[in-house]
Amino acid sequence: MTDEFDGMYDTFKALLDSFPPSEAVKRLEQFGISPDVVAGIRERHEQQTIRIKELEEPHAVVLGNRDTWYTGPHAKDKCWPAIVDLLRKDGWPQEPAVSSLDDSSTRVVSLLNHPKEKAFSTRGLVVGYVQSGKTTNFTSVMAKAADRGYKLFIVLAGIHNGLRRQTQARLVQQLVEPNPTMWSQLTGLDKDFTPQENPASYFGKSNKTHVLCVVKKNATVLRKLAQWLEKASNYLEDCPALIIDDEADQATVATKSINPLILSIMSSLPKSAYVGYTASPFANLLIDPSAADLYPKDFVVNLPKPAGHFGTEVLFGRYALDGEDPEQVDDGYDMIRSIPVDDVLCVRPETRADVEGFEPVITDTLRAAVEYFWLVTAARRIRGIGNPHSTMLIHTSVNTAVHNSFARPLTHLRDKAAQSLTDPGFLSRLRGLWDQETERVPAEDFGEKGVTFDQLVSELPGVLESCRIIMDNSSSEDRLDYENGPVVAIAVGGNTLSRGLTLEGLSVSYFVRSVSAYDTLLQMGRWFGFRNGYADLPRIWMTDELAGWFRHLATVETEMRRDIDIYMTEDENPLTFAVRLRTHPALRVTAAAKMRDAVTAAASYGGKRVQTHYFHTNAEWLRGNIGAARTLIAASVANAVRVEARPDEGRYVFRDVPHEFVTGFLSEYRFHERSPENDADLIIEYIKRRIATAGSLGRWNVAIVGNPKGGEFIFAPGVAVGRNNRARLVLNNPDPDFVDIKTLMSRRDAAVDLAGDTTKLAEKAIMDRRGAQLPDTGLLVIYPIDKLSEPGPEKKLRAPLNAEEHVIGVGLVFPEPQGADSTVDKYISADLSNVRIEEEDYSLLDGEDA
Template sequence: MHIRFPRPLSLKPRLALWTDGNAWTNWSRHEAYLRSQPKWKSHQIASVAEESLRIISKTTPIDRPEFQCRGLVVGYVQSGKTANFTAVAARAADVGYRLIIVLSGIHDSLRNQTQKRLDLELAGTGVDWITLTDETTDFHEPEVADGFASTGTVLIVAKKITPILKRLNQWFGKLEGRLAEVPVLLIDDEADQASINTRGNRGDPSIDPDTAPDDDTAPSLTNALIRDILRKIPRATYIAYTATPFANILIDPDASDILVGEDLFPRDFVVQLPRPDGYVGTEELFGTSARGRDVLRSVNPADVKALKSEQRRKSGAIVVRGALDLPQSLADALLTFALAGAIRLLRGQPGKPHTMLVHVSRLQQDQLRIGEAIEEQIRAWFNHESAEPGVLRRMLHSALAGLGAVELPCAEEIILEEAVTNLARLEVVVLNSTTGDELEYDVKPGRQLVAVGGNRLSRGLTLEGLTIAYFLRTTTLADALLQMARWYGFRAGYEDLIRIWTTEGIAQWFVELALVEESLRNSITALNKAGRRPDQMAIRMRAHSKLLLTSKNKSRMQTDDARSWSGEGPQTILFPLYDRELLERNVNLASALLQKYPPTQDAHGGAIAHDVPAEDIALFLRRYEGHPNSIAFQGTEIADWILERAEVGELVNWTVFVASPQRERQVILGGRNFGLVRRSLQSNESIGILIDPRHEGVDLYGGPENYRAAAGYNARAMREERPTQQGLLLLYPLDPEPLRVPVQAVLGLALSLPRTTDGDQRFVVNRGVRHE
């Protein structure tokens, strides 16, 4: 193949940005394509336009004779990162980049998916694109390596595996001497996977003459190949894309290797993409925005044991279990999936993909066994229906009741009839290298798929129309867990049908991960507001109490900051409902506090007591007894921190708010009646979300109404505005009836905490970057 690269464009003088005044030919054609697609709304296209321009403008001007630019773009899992880097690639071609390489994951399925999209939306709509890869063929060195001419932007979409990277590296070796004329953009999708150096760097003999270059101290191979490719390019920009950037942020900013050059730390910029409209992520399913959603379903330990192979502790040997009788929880999930598909069809969504995720084990033998058991169960149900007509309707009727409050598009009988038909449509695909099964949404768009898998479902691959997830996969790593959760994305018209079957422990991990993600994104925003580069100011990441943010060999530069609850809103969501005496002690504790500091104001759906000293709040938090497995609320530690802050004049004055809705069911606290707050169980002992966000503003100037947002109340803004001396304790006397406990009330607690001078939260930071 004869490759024709364009000559460098002559850029107009810079105005506010170096990209100002550019003719956006490729971007304009790509934008026109997006406008022709019904699924793209005008405001979404405007956001892609703005963000892609912001990113390309942060890169180094390409009229410089030599540069190495390193950046990072942080999105959300399954949230439109591909749309963003497609737009960035279009703009890159317009400003003069002559070769664009996209490293698209480590699996063929993801690379092929990305290639198809870029062919359609970029090369197929733009001006003079030359593609060296196609939907079925990865990168091979072209026949004429040095085929530069005056027109065309070259596009390569390659898997991020060592054989392909070696081909690219060898090709660049042959282009040496010509590359000064070729600005290159390298986009690294899923950049926290494989790209990170998990080993060392060879010493520089000019600095340490006693240490010769040594393969034993060399960087890990994928990382070394990417670095070596960039080292060969005089004018190179590297942009990493990921939703889980913990490992990228923790790269040593000073790391360099004598043979392959500097590492991939994003020293020039980090951009946080905005949360897209209609996106359903950790915050919506497990964070404060999850309040009122009926999403979680609990899987008991016996079901987990039945589904997973046993691993011997001493030998490490895997003991594969025999034939599987489908546990009731997975059977319930399957029936609910058939119902969800029926409801979608009757809502007027025919011909749309609909998927259920079954992610239990990384072992292929487990995946095959579960896939076979699901197929056998569906056959058994229909055999039972043949012998006893109507039994399937009764089973689905029970599943419909378990689905909870969902707006039904028609009469229940019609839904049940369609659900029986839909159950027969279910197709089980086991996604691993043994089966070779594929999703095939493009050629079979109306499939009702039960996708069973492990590692292939763990990153990048989009499960379209996902409603039901059965998720038991465990890990010690926060970034891996977030990537495994394929239930994130856009669910227009069926967001209310999302249901997740998992264990209580995994659910609690995700509740805390919502806080981890929020902290990371806030820190990136603070970096950009300060006008600093990532090599000038550390990005702080909230540590997870149970999980590592990323693997230890990717986080050697990690160091911990001191624990702080600055700017947080901790709340109790897990309750020891099995311990009646403990629950009653907590209610009596609240009663005693309100007896000592009786409320003097009724407002905002509750009663307010002012001017409570920090010492009494700390004593109350120490005496309050929560669930032993609670992650989100740790009373004794918070109490210690409050007293530490009080010593320096912070958090010295407290307000206590008692939520009291107008209800007949009441409880007496401190000698007066309070309405009981109704919360439902999400799993055996968890209510999901306790707090009403407006309550965080009850003691602020102007009240909660000053902090209204499009989706309700902006609790985060309330904490930002809260004076450092002023804390807020929120008491929620919960109605015991929906919690199924025989007590007068169950006491839930929350805090609204201001920014204090000891830092935002307990942070993990890169010790190689200045901390401010």
């Protein structure tokens, strides 16, 4: 609409608010305004009224598998569009980069509480990849939350000044500067939090600005903030607050000083949402869920892997998971170079006693890594694209004295190389190194243009002249600074370079640092990230043992992310389903203090209940599953040791059916592709492995659960039950060939083959009884579902199933591994046994008595 129309609307808005619609229209027409313009003003006013009502009255829609109030940006938003403009200026393409960021940040905001709710205390976790743009994601989440009415934004930006300053600068650039009148700041670029005199000036009703506070996770700083917020409590009742915890596994979990202070800050805020961001969430997933702590009880989500990102699996490969063909699992790029064990003591003192007087030896592998770095920098200058900085990381120890000891030998190596550029022997060695590396990893495989050694020679003098040797640690004054022109640097460091801080243009790493835990190891990998314009050139020198650890870690990450995806695709949440973390014989998952509440989790599917929630509605797909179910029941009738028929209850149990019929059924039955937990190949492989290693799951109980009041469904001669009623969820973007019924299997059904009264048993008690009665027997339950399945009148977010054919649902219950069986893949997880959740009685969906 034109500026003139906007001005007219603003002029007459009061009139529209003051009179009934018909009277307001008459008065507008009296001003001589044409009917078309009047209609436009009325339409604009109605849209604005609806929008304001939506903000004031929280409502829910279904997004994925969750109810939400937020489904995406509005046209009138200010903060999010400003970020989009900045990203486009930086060269971000709309597809897939900006769209993916939009989708992933919308997902996170949709899991927060509506800012108009009277009170809330949300705890969530967002899992990204190392150096993958987590800061951009949480900045986008903050922008969208601000556009919807969140007021106070506290960002816990790691434990080092460098990361806090870097984060403050990013947030000011992307949030504050595009809309300066909308923001107030409690911290500055070089100023951490200091108490302000007048809280009313920030939180009083007269101040409509958003408030930004970026602080280190430092006890002194957080204590000042906690005390100031407590004094400001009179102004915080209507102050929706979003707390972003960057690097949420660092200092937040199980610390005697930082953890209580974060909780204290949250206690001062009647409306607070805490969202942790990390690429190594192992500690966060092991917090005691029943304690008043920061376990992500409300949500855990994965950020999508960005296109072109170098991650653990890409570089190191991983091991095949259950059900995967090892031949189909990528081994990673050929970019890892081996450091012999004998070289380690040349670059790192063996004990603390050896630190004093230590000076590293420039071994053949270290020399090759440094010389290759100079060649890479020259090649990138020739290409002239991508990041203007070029960095090499040497990480052998956390000790600052060891870092400093590298200065003299590296400086000598650089100066000698500069003097040798006319030496045919030196140039021959460099040519051999370059030719060998470019042959092993051809530039063309990454869409890059190859560079010959002869092209590099003219660039090498300038590279060596500009190359700085920097000791970047907590005691050094000469630090990495990418804000004052292109940098070429060999950086030697430890913890200050190991987390959060981006090493711009990192192309070569020399890494022998020994670690003891997954999260520490993963965060040391500063080589993860984006390599635009030089994707073929990165190399990492490390020991074979470390490379094996990273390969194991890539496997852990893949399994962990698969578990997390269950939250968004299955009827689970962090208080009903604990993410499992595969263990390693030589590495802890995280620090011992952070694992004190962890418990041994089931091996793979052991001790789990698996059920189908998603279905296609087309007849061909459904008929295939009906055929598979009838084949299974016919085989069960013929091969079961005992049949228990309870047609009045709509139940049959076929006991001790050989496993071949179950795996045969799973091979024929088609699970919906959106459900990662229901992978037939994985389940079949797991059953076979349990049989081979411990002899369990060789026999199965096959059950049919129907509704006695439903229309008849015949499985086999003499075997028929009434059809169940399962209405579909109302989805925001409905697909006629997709239905989500959310819940198939009741707790009662999971105990259908157990002896005794199980009606009042909790989930864990049912599994305990199964372990006592049927420790080696699996349970497979078949559900015939009526193709119409009308919802009850009280089910407002449900619609008729309306499938083209009747639907077959499947539930599987696996006994806990015991004895020799427990050696199959060990995992740990959070202990959910003390969590109390009121469970709905889903039997009421079928009209059964409660």
